[in-house]
Amino acid sequence: MGLNGSLRTIRACVATLAIxxxxxxxxxxxxxxxxLDAYTLDPHAVSNTxxxxxxxxxxxxxxxxxxxxxxxxxxxxxxxxxxxxxxxFKLRPNVKFSNGNVFNADDVVFSFDRAKKGGVSSxxxxxxxxxxxxxxxxxxxSNKPSPILPNQLVNWMMADQEWASxxxxxxxxQADNSAEGFANRNAMGTGPYVIASRDPGVRTDFxxxxxxxxxxxxxxDSATFxxxxxxxxxxSALMSGEVQMIDGVPPQDTQxxxxxxxxxxxxxxxxRTVYLQPDxxxxxxxHGSAKGNPFKDPKVREAMDLVIDxxxxxxxxxxxxxxxxxxxxxxxxxxxxxELNTPTKPDIERAKALMEEAxxxxxxxxxxxxxxxxxxxxxxxxxxxGSFLSQINIKVTPRVQxxxxxxQQINPPxxxxxxxxxxxxxxxxxxxxxLTALATTRNPDSGLGAFNIGxxxxxxxxxxxxxxxxxxxxxxxxxxxxxxxxxxxxxxSFIPIHQLQxxxxxxxxxxxxxxxxxAYPLAWFKVPE
Amino acid sequence: MIxxxxxxxxxxxxxxxxxxxxxxxxxxxxxxxxxxxxxxDATIAERNALIARLNLDQPLLQRFWSFVMGILQGDFGxxxxxxxxxxxxxxxRLPATVELAFVSLLITIVLAIPAGILCGxxxxxxxxxxxxxxxxxxxxxxxxxxxxxxxxxFSVHLGWFxxxxxxxxxxxxxxxxxxxxxxxxxxxxxPAFTLASFQMTFVIRMxxxxxxxxxxxxxxxxxxxxxxxxxxxxxxYAIRNALLPTVTMLGLQLGNxxxxxxxxxxxxxxxxxxxxFLQSVQSADIPVIAIYLIFVGAVYMLINLAVELSYPLIDPxxxxxxx
Numbered sequence: 001m002g003l004n005g006s007l008r009t010i011r012a013c014v015a016t017l018a019i020x021x022x023x024x025x026x027x028x029x030x031x032x033x034x035x036l037d038a039y040t041l042d043p044h045a046v047s048n049t050x051x052x053x054x055x056x057x058x059x060x061x062x063x064x065x066x067x068x069x070x071x072x073x074x075x076x077x078x079x080x081x082x083x084x085x086x087x088x089f090k091l092r093p094n095v096k097f098s099n100g101n102v103f104n105a106d107d108v109v110f111s112f113d114r115a116k117k118g119g120v121s122s123x124x125x126x127x128x129x130x131x132x133x134x135x136x137x138x139x140x141x142s143n144k145p146s147p148i149l150p151n152q153l154v155n156w157m158m159a160d161q162e163w164a165s166x167x168x169x170x171x172x173x174q175a176d177n178s179a180e181g182f183a184n185r186n187a188m189g190t191g192p193y194v195i196a197s198r199d200p201g202v203r204t205d206f207x208x209x210x211x212x213x214x215x216x217x218x219x220x221d222s223a224t225f226x227x228x229x230x231x232x233x234x235x236s237a238l239m240s241g242e243v244q245m246i247d248g249v250p251p252q253d254t255q256x257x258x259x260x261x262x263x264x265x266x267x268x269x270x271x272r273t274v275y276l277q278p279d280x281x282x283x284x285x286x287h288g289s290a291k292g293n294p295f296k297d298p299k300v301r302e303a304m305d306l307v308i309d310x311x312x313x314x315x316x317x318x319x320x321x322x323x324x325x326x327x328x329x330x331x332x333x334x335x336x337x338x339e340l341n342t343p344t345k346p347d348i349e350r351a352k353a354l355m356e357e358a359x360x361x362x363x364x365x366x367x368x369x370x371x372x373x374x375x376x377x378x379x380x381x382x383x384x385x386g387s388f389l390s391q392i393n394i395k396v397t398p399r400v401q402x403x404x405x406x407x408q409q410i411n412p413p414x415x416x417x418x419x420x421x422x423x424x425x426x427x428x429x430x431x432x433x434x435l436t437a438l439a440t441t442r443n444p445d446s447g448l449g450a451f452n453i454g455x456x457x458x459x460x461x462x463x464x465x466x467x468x469x470x471x472x473x474x475x476x477x478x479x480x481x482x483x484x485x486x487x488x489x490x491x492x493s494f495i496p497i498h499q500l501q502x503x504x505x506x507x508x509x510x511x512x513x514x515x516x517x518x519a520y521p522l523a524w525f526k527v528p529e
Numbered sequence: 530m531i532x533x534x535x536x537x538x539x540x541x542x543x544x545x546x547x548x549x550x551x552x553x554x555x556x557x558x559x560x561x562x563x564x565x566x567x568x569x570d571a572t573i574a575e576r577n578a579l580i581a582r583l584n585l586d587q588p589l590l591q592r593f594w595s596f597v598m599g600i601l602q603g604d605f606g607x608x609x610x611x612x613x614x615x616x617x618x619x620x621x622r623l624p625a626t627v628e629l630a631f632v633s634l635l636i637t638i639v640l641a642i643p644a645g646i647l648c649g650x651x652x653x654x655x656x657x658x659x660x661x662x663x664x665x666x667x668x669x670x671x672x673x674x675x676x677x678x679x680x681x682x683f684s685v686h687l688g689w690f691x692x693x694x695x696x697x698x699x700x701x702x703x704x705x706x707x708x709x710x711x712x713x714x715x716x717x718x719x720p721a722f723t724l725a726s727f728q729m730t731f732v733i734r735m736x737x738x739x740x741x742x743x744x745x746x747x748x749x750x751x752x753x754x755x756x757x758x759x760x761x762x763x764x765x766y767a768i769r770n771a772l773l774p775t776v777t778m779l780g781l782q783l784g785n786x787x788x789x790x791x792x793x794x795x796x797x798x799x800x801x802x803x804x805x806f807l808q809s810v811q812s813a814d815i816p817v818i819a820i821y822l823i824f825v826g827a828v829y830m831l832i833n834l835a836v837e838l839s840y841p842l843i844d845p846x847x848x849x850x851x852x
Contacts, residue, residue, distance in 0.1 A: 033693075039610050039612075039812075042612075122575075184612050200618075201800065201805065202694075202800040226694065227798065228693050228798040230795050230796050230797075232677055233677075233798055236677075236684055236685050236692040236693075239685045240684045240685045240692055241688075242693070404811070404812060404813035412573060412576070450573050
């Protein structure tokens with residue numbers, strides 16, 4: 001290094017010092033790989049876990065979930081309910097986007113309008129409009145009383161109005177746009193990192209944002225995310241040291257990884273919960289052969305619940321990396337209780353007796369619709385469920401398809417299934433989201449319950465769901481949720497299987513924080529230097 | 530001659546149109562793109578609005594017509610999944626696949642042709658028998674197994690080559706190349722070898738059979754009778770005859786290599802067309818799948834056309850017949 005070079009280094013050091021606390025004290029590089037890439041960098045175009053997982057490093061929301069799952073302020077410092085319909089948010093002062101533009105209420109109003117035009121609009125469906133009070137205060141006005149509104153905003157990210165209008169990115173990308181949106185490939189947020197470069201579907205490079213208002217708690221100052229679709233290549237890349245962390249570890253490889261020196265597994269419950277839903281709406285089975293529709297009989301559904309050995313599935317198929325559940329929602333979700341969410345103990349004798357009582361002692365035939373690429377070991381889980389159900393003479397023919405085909409078949413308006421394996425993850429961490437989206441009686445006019453695939457309907461539960469939606473007293477609300485979920489559980493129209501886990505493999509010495517929404521919070525990661 | 534040319538070109542255009550239609554029909558049964566595009570709790574109204582925006586409610590033939598018209602005007606549509614221009618996505622991924630195909634062809638030529646000659650000229654030696662035995666693996670083992678084996682040995686165990694990716698690439702205008710960097714060459718060797726494994730077996734066996742056949746033909750026996758040296762007989766007379774069909778086949782196989790690369794690319798996370806195709810299939814990204822299928826079909830057809838058009842130049846008898 002010549003004199004010039006040394007001078008440059010010194011200047012670089014001075015510059016680093018001047019920027020101050022935003023950068024981690026000890027800089028380190030981090031490489032990691034996952035099976036799929038974020039489809040787009042646009043924060044408002046699609047509501048997709050992967051997109052949020054990557055973008056939360058670059059964009060920030062008003063509020064977020066901390067590692068202990070509590071709601072904490074990010075770009076909002078405090079929030080409170082002014083009246084039944086109005087929530088007021090105080091914005092964090094002195095926040096800048098990574099291009100130096102100041103973040104203020106105008107950006108929030110802009111991001112609201114922008115998000116309303118994109119795929120994330122469902123996250124804001126309860127909010128009718130937004131009002132700017134002053135530069136650092138906004139009010140969200142909802143259609144109806146909405147006591148848990150802030151919980152729904154964790155994936156509503158703030159974009160820079162000036163940046164968007166300079167680059168013609170005022171509207172989020174749409175599938176039918178005649179031109180590609182600028183924000184699709186470029187990002188401008190207030191978050192801890194900026195995207196230094198990106199090759200969609202291949203790699204994404206992150207660099208620490210020197211203008212970040214917060215403090216990077218870990219030591220990662222640059223990171224690269226690789227997309228490696230093939231699971232065994234992903235494991236190989238970790239073993240050969242090309243990456244320090246991989247997402248989506250196949251459970252069958254966990255043992256091998258744990259026995260390898262210098263590697264370890266990191267697992268944490270995911271909010272996504274897997275459950276069976278039979279068609280209880282039609283009078284006949286459309287895929288199967290039986291006298292009438294046996295699933296209409298609660299005894300048959302209870303028998304099915306009794307015969308599935310969730311612990312065996314956990315042990316044999318998931319290699320321990322799942323949590324058996326007694327409700328179709330995760331244990332961390334508001335509304336779940338230990339009492340309700342304890343998995344049903346298998347009792348074959350009782351199940352057989354119930355089938356006999358229902359007049360189906362000789363069983364019936366049904367097709368079970370499953371996916372093979374949606375979540376870990378979905379196909380194996382599907383086959384196992386089939387063999388458990390055969391114990392009470394329900395002859396199950398599994399129909400295993402890629403998600404794209406399966407979704408086309410079972411989704412509205414066709415609901416073309418008699419029994420299917422589904423999964424759901426409420427981003428609001430609240431069971432009410434499950435009740436409104438999946439368990440409410442279908443109503444084609446209002447669109448309510450559109451994704452209630454089995455056509456379950458219980459007027460009492462519908463009434464409770466509406467009541468929970470407007471109840472702002474937390475104690476009363478919790479009691480109502482408990483009441484509603486008890487009804488849901490006893491109706492057995494959703495037969496819970498298990499809660500999935502986030503399964504990562506790491507190099508020894510790498511410390512990560514795993515959030516239940518599958519994000520990669522790089523600012524909290526520590527890697528050996 | 531001109532008639533021959535026009536006839537071939539018209540045939541190619543017709544076949545391309547048929548390919549486009551088949552691709553279009555295939556994808557209309559592939560799955561539901563709406564499942565990817567819509568949030569899981571979207572309402573029926575949101576769903577119907579999207580169906581109308583994507584023109585999914587129009588008759589099939591009308592959709593096909595606007596699809597073909599768009600392609601002819603250079604409008605390949607937007608990907609449902611990434612909302613990028615499909616033409617640009619294909620152009621971005623094309624260099625990786627072309628370089629992979631090129632290097633695997635190079636490996637085939639450098640390794641398989643000498644091996645094939647050896648097996649044909651001296652079929653009874655130990656080395657020849659060993660080559661024939663090992664080459665069975667190239668046919669019997671599926672591509673992804675070979676790839677995973679190579680990764681296990683050369684990446685995980687020996688640490689010589691990376692297990693995934695393309696290394697450092699250099700941009701040359703619209704083209705990105707990994708062939709100008711050390712890491713690029715390190716990255717391409719395993720996938721190119723995997724992709725070449727089938728071709729190599731193919732070439733070795735074809736050359737061997739050809740040589741053994743030519744070795745018994747009259748002009749070779751005549752050359753021997755004239756008292757020419759064995760080296761001269763093989764290398765001047767026999768191999769030249771045996772090599773011609775092999776090289777023609779290799780040229781035609783280039784299209785195959787591009788199509789076969791789907792599996793290899795997925796194993797090595799090679800950022801080429803094959804990976805793009807798989808990612809698109811997973812999410813029923815119809816515009817990308819359609820354009821990919823048509824593109825691969827077009828590559829096949831163009832190579833075929835070039836070969837057919839060059840026949841009259843190689844073989845003057847064809848020229849006379851068509852004239």
